[in-house]
Amino acid sequence: MGFDLSIKVGGEAGQGIQTVGDIIAAVCGSAGMYLMAINDFESRVRGGHSFFQIRISDTCVNAPSLEISLLLALNKRTYELHKGEMTDGGMILGDSEIFSEDKDVTCVPANDLAAKAGGKIFSNTVMAGACLSLLGAPFEVFRKVLTERFKSKGSDIVEKNVTAARLGYDAVEDTDFRLAPEWTSLDSKGMIINGAQAVALGALAGDCRLAAFYPMSPATSVMRYLTGMAEDFPIIVEQVEDEIAAVNMITGASFAGVRAMTSTSGGGFCLMVEGLGLAGITETPIVIVNAQRPGPATGLPTRTAQGDLQFVINASQDEFPRFVFAPGTPEEAFQLTIKAFHLSQKYQVPAIILTDQHLHDSLFIADRGAFNIPREIERFIINDSDMENPAEYKRFAFASNGISPRALPCMGKAIVRATGNEHTEDGHISEDAENRFKMVNKRNAKISRMVSELNPPEALYADSRIILAEWGSPKGAVRESVDIMRDDGLDVGCLHFSELWPFPAEEVRKMLKGKDIITVEQNSTSQLSRLITEQTGIFSKGSVLRYDGRPFYPEDIAEEIKTNME
């Protein structure tokens, strides 16, 4: 018998929602469950309302689900806000000091039990214990997770947490939760990872040597993970004075010969655009992660969006080639980050990775087999020994494929000159009209080969009459919505765009010709739909759009499409 249930942990910012959520997820993931968890929080350090929602199943899940089976309410407001989401047979769990009056809440004396374990501070562990007990999770796995998590704080803290966990676990021992899953296979199905962590791993596997950044939600987590993992690597993670410095610093580092990246969100990307253009005209490879959030300006700082697609494709005055990737899962985030580094070096162009808060902050079970590491790094750099006459080296020599052999400054007899002005082949300022034509054409000559490096969008049920087209993080929700609709007899499939620019127009035209296309996007003006029309001449029939900063739920997508079909 299959199972699929969601657990919601809600409360105020500062109450430890994420810690409780992380622990429950870690126990479930370690004990063989598939899972997916979303992190919904406000832009504040204390107060307000936040929640962490974990979906567990015996089959692969990649999106959140609407109905809640188990609600852990850390305050009254959580109960009021979410009790309507409970599925039939669902349970609400709360602290007896808060919920003694509410008959539909299963109460645990969290503070009393925590005090027994060593102090009020352990009350969240008590509640996590009660939660996992209702779910029927094996306590041994729970003990292991707590030990791993708190070992850096000493054995006393580990012991007190385990005691608190046990007290919470035993407190609901006699309570029957009929939706509890079966814990048959305790083999982990993959690693528990979020999108930001996957990007950081991709940067290490892509041989990134300098990561410069200015803090901005939801992008900072990439740098936090990089910092945490960088100990054994020749990499510097540096917080700089602003985003302008960040993009220019990585451009300087790349000019001198190392792979470099930055990560930011839309507002920071705005500040980087001038630097992006410099990398464009000086043909300096850089990688920029833009973790999208709703805007413009400050928008909704801690929430998710996909409003920057047309922006990053077109960002900067005038024109130059660039790559744009939009991973939909941690596996893709890892692979496409490596690919962004590789291709930006090969073609001497900037590469942009468009992620978002949903991908960055959500937990997934990722397939270890998808985390292939390059055995070696291709450098695409020449030195004196590769040249007939190094003294005559021209950094921007007219090459028919647009890629002028790249040497590094101060590494030999070859003199390397670059300038943000239009320039001659040897990198001096030039206002000559014919030279300008030739330089723009040289840079643009790369585009046809760049397209051929990209994989076409990934199709599911490609022969269907209706095709849902999406890009980036809605992948999981859209795929699940397709399954829901197909169960209802709808002839529907989907197309996932993750390698977006230069746009693979020919392939896409073939895949979409004669289909009823509906795009599913987290913006208000159907940016992918507009891009498809611009590039292929094909119009979509409509779009399912969400721009409230919350992620897509499969049930909502299916519902909206079915309603529109009627």
Next chain:
Amino acid sequence: MVDIKDYDCAYENKWCPGCGNFSILSSMKEALVKLDISPEQILIVSGIGQAAKTPHFLKCNMFHTLHGRALPIATGAKVANHDLTILVNSGDGDCYGEGGNHFISAVRRNIDLTLLVHNNQVYGLTKGQASPTSDPGMITPLQPSGVISSSFNPLAVALSLGGGFVARGFTGDPEQLSGLIQQGIMYNGFALIDILQPCISFNKVNTFGWYKKRVYDLSKEGYAPDSFEKAIQLSMEWGEKIPTGILYKKEGVSFTERIETLKSGTLLSREYDPMAVEKVIGRI
């Protein structure tokens, strides 16, 4: 031995005849030759402005970048390969206006570069507007009632942020200037050399004669640049008398020396290790 002719560059110079920049250019060449640094061994980074065109006019590795952004670009290059010797050519608008935040941060980092600010107290490339270092009251076509803000004091700012090499040069004394550039390059850390440079086209107030009458060379007065208090006092001296030379110098530890990772060699020289990546992934 490096010869001054090695620095010759066929590229046509684009400055106004008589511009103070020519003096800075020749002092730079002379300093590099004196230190036996060849054109192949030097990287010059610049922003935007007349000063920022400098690296085009001598043979060198160069990156002519964006307005105000020379310092972060140069910092990135230094972090990637800390064996590089890097000079930065910037102007008062480029460095103290558009790039003000980067200037502040470069001083704080103590990144080992030599920054030459061609300070003519006016915008040259855009033809005669006020700059951050224009004196209050200066009349320009765009500030017809005179500049109303107080002027930016680069030396005092650098000192207040802990700058360890703070100097002022004057294009009218190329020998002193060449010496300052040599000492700046030799200095381990961030070296600021603010250079008073008359703009013959757009600054009719702070002319060659105006500066000539006022400047005095600290080294000729027996000044030892080891007192922060005296340096601060001197940095505030502007008017009848203007001090030049090294105001303050103290040894310190530069940015790249403070980074543990760089102790085993430059980032550029290090090998890629797939096993290390595998290990990290294995831990998740």
